[in-house]
Amino acid sequence: MRLLSSWIREFVDIPADDRQLAADLTMAGVAVDSVAVEQGQAVLEADVTTNRPDAMNHYGVAREASAIYDRDLKPYRASPVESARPALGVASVEIADPDLCARYSARVILGVKVGPSPEWMVKRLEAAGTRSINNVADVTNYLLLELGHPLHAFDLDLLAGRRIIVRRGRAGERMATLDGVVRELTAQNLVIADGERPVAIAGVMGGLDSGIRDQTTNVLLESAWFEPRSIRGTARRFGMHTDASHRFERGADLGITAAGADRAAELIREVAGGEVLCGLIDVFPAPRPRPALLLRQTELERILGERVPPERVEQILRRLGFRLAADGAGQWMVEPPSFRLDVEREIDVIEEVARLFGYQRFPTRLPQWSGVARRAPHWHAERALRETARALGYSQTISFTLIAPRQAEPFSLTDPVRLANPLSEEASVMRPSIVPGLLNAVEWNLNRGTRAVRLFEIGKVYAGASGRYEEPSILGLAATGPVQEGPLHAAPRDMDFFDLKGDVEAVLDLFQCGRLYFDANAGADYYHPGRAARAAMDGETVARFGQLHPRMAAERKWRQPVLIAELYLDRLFCHGLRRPKYEPVSRVPAVDRDFSLVVPDAVAWERIESAVGRLGIQELAAVHPVEILRGGPVAAGSYGLLLRTVFQRPGQTLSDTEVNEWSARLIAALQELGIALRA
């Protein structure tokens, strides 16, 4: 909102320059962003919060200034020069729906001459950011800027029967508004009608064929008060937002309609000539008294933490237009003014006192406290994940959780959560998977010449519908390109499946787990069918990972394989972080036995490992695959495997006989899998 310093100063004597005024208004709640001098005028650019329609005009801001500087505010009054002819004999006003229109004040001016406004008015309007139209319309705009009350001027001769009836719209009624759009009316909309038809949508916009024209000579000026809720509903239904609706839906001043009409009539006579008929037409069927509020000094202190002297309390509130009655014992009955619909409770009055006393005058303190502070439930586990991922070389990324449906589609079996009013197709569904965001980030980096990419993200994915939504947490990893920088010190090598698997193992190793196993059932077709795995802890899937399907990589024109992993944190966190447990380190060296085996291709390592495990040999401390050979001396259909076993018994040496016996059992178990010792 643009405020002219000179206009404000017409209503109050301000003992400060414009820059100081701007600073003081800001600290009282009218945020002034800038002060500029334009064509000799000081213009304040201010933001007024939505709860303060009373301050969205020059007189309202002058009232704030009067409270800030404790100076008198000029009363807003006008007594237009009237002719002898009574207005009521020329036009009539009736409010049919007083629940939606509490007051309708009107003035009738006959014999005006519509034309350009005088220069002073044009200048003032333009400085405040409003374009001049004609002298009559300009007066209503002038009133809006000065007083904040929206007025409407009708061409009296276009009102059938010279009547105004404020009523609800009727089904089937239509009218063209000033913007040229034809509106279908319903009983939801309050309208201004004449003797025959609606001529304006009350509080929002006037009609196309009842407004001021160049040839208009007789004017009916409307200055009314409409129910905010109704105006808001109508404006929204029609998708309209006007200066008038903006004020009315935030609550206009029921008490100012008469003064507003008088002032406007006077101005019209001044700038457009004509005869102001005698008497204000003021239909005010239902006065709305505002209940007085109790304000307690004790409550002021309880909320604000500091005593505000009672004489300051009274001074502030009186300057703001409140009426007060003190009981002498630290309590007041406070009657809020008609323009302060936002003040309804004691706490609202306390805010008025606080903001004009000055927030800066309250000291800073730290509250007393006893109790305990808890971190979020999985904070430790999440931190462990983040730190491990970082140690493994992955940088943390955060990607948009809103993505395009085509990006979501390959990664979800069910419909993703869709937005009803997305900004764009590109951000219209909630991500069902952590993968698309990671792939976007990989792409971003590859396209910018970063070949070695290792990223992790911890975030939610979204699923569900109609009130039953789930937001499970996922750890996603993405890796591609060289394992280490090279080739200065070491030959470069790209990340492969087993690099990623090692990283996944390192992460899973943070958690307690009875039995962890891996198999090839990744169960998602965006993975390479032969290079993806699933990890299960105690029988429950906790991770999937592997190489992105080459088809998907090719679609993105990637020339290097990309590896991804998804870890399901809600399941993983059920296991709890592993706690270190100490076991004595044996002083007796372990015994290694190597077996050179020929294994059929169909036998995966996992089967060998479990077969060996099932033997139940306590002293078998470890089984490692040391080397795998294919081709050469090894016949097709099988592979050579060098298997290393480590036997150990804490504190005791092992005899050859024992180790030989275990080796024999081991070989027998392997033979059952079709595995042979190499000749």
Add this chain to the structure above:
Amino acid sequence: MKVEEQVRQTLEGLGVGDEAGVAGLFDGLRTQIERELAGLASADAGEQFRIRWLGRKQGLLTAANDNWLKPAPPALKRAVGRLLNEVKRQAEQSLEARRRELDAGSETARLAVQRLDVTLPGLRRPIGARHPVQIVIDEVQEIFLSMGYSVEEGPEIESDYYNFEALNMPREHPARDTQATLYVAGDYLLRTHTSPVQIRTMEKMQPPLRVIAPGRVYRRDNPDATHSFMFHQVEGFAVDTNITFCDLKGTLDYFFKRFYGEQVQTRFRPSFFPFTEPSAEVDISCIFCSGAGCRKCKQSGWIELFGAGMIDPALYGFVKYDERKYSGFAFGGGIDRLAMLRYGIEDIQLLFQGDLRFLQQFR
């Protein structure tokens, strides 16, 4: 006479008949031995020296033993034996020392070949970086944890009730306009702020409460350098029997001083939020120009950061707290913005691109 010839003769043959003569003879040997040792240039030469002098059969000192000592007259025998042993021991020790010297020389040469250019860069194992938003979340949590605040969370797909209604924003409330909302379906939407966590927490817990709730929020804003439809906020609130506006001021003043430095001043300006009364905008003195006025603070010297206020008693009605007994404050602000100001990041979009050239700067 050469040493080789001397040792082939007896003392008598050499014309030595008294102790002084014997001593002179051995002095000669010593001198000769030292000279030869000094001339040794390699390990091989050392071995040749050993054989020449100390060899069991052909050694010069062995010959001296045979030809000088054995036939020596009884009066000189003792002196000859002592001197011979002395010379022999000295020769052995000097040889050993000389050999060590020679070895050291050749090791130096060997290691010289293994020399590296230590000024070449090291082989760095990659270490991942923390996201700047994460750094800020962690730090905000630590600061508030130290003041007794627990951390609570809430869903991002939120109901209209928690996001608006229970925060004193009924349908048709004009304040809803200022929070461009992304709707999901029916009564569900993407939370526009972290304030719903306030209601959820108050619903399930009784005062005294001190809670912060960091998290993702959404607005229907077109993306640009300062706007993103997804960003992060932190909400904080305290409810107790003794909480005042002064406590709110002190708490945020402490927070901003911890986060941006002791020199930072805070300023509270009256504002409006439906869920607080009185409400305030919280500014900090510009961290770029210390309040003098610059481009970043639009010459005002202040940077607007948080919204705050005393919890509106209307909220207590929704969670069934006794508003006569309890009071509280609440505050909220953008985490991304805290991070952008801290690190001088000028475009919020950088936070969500995953660009390693950006991320790796936060190692």
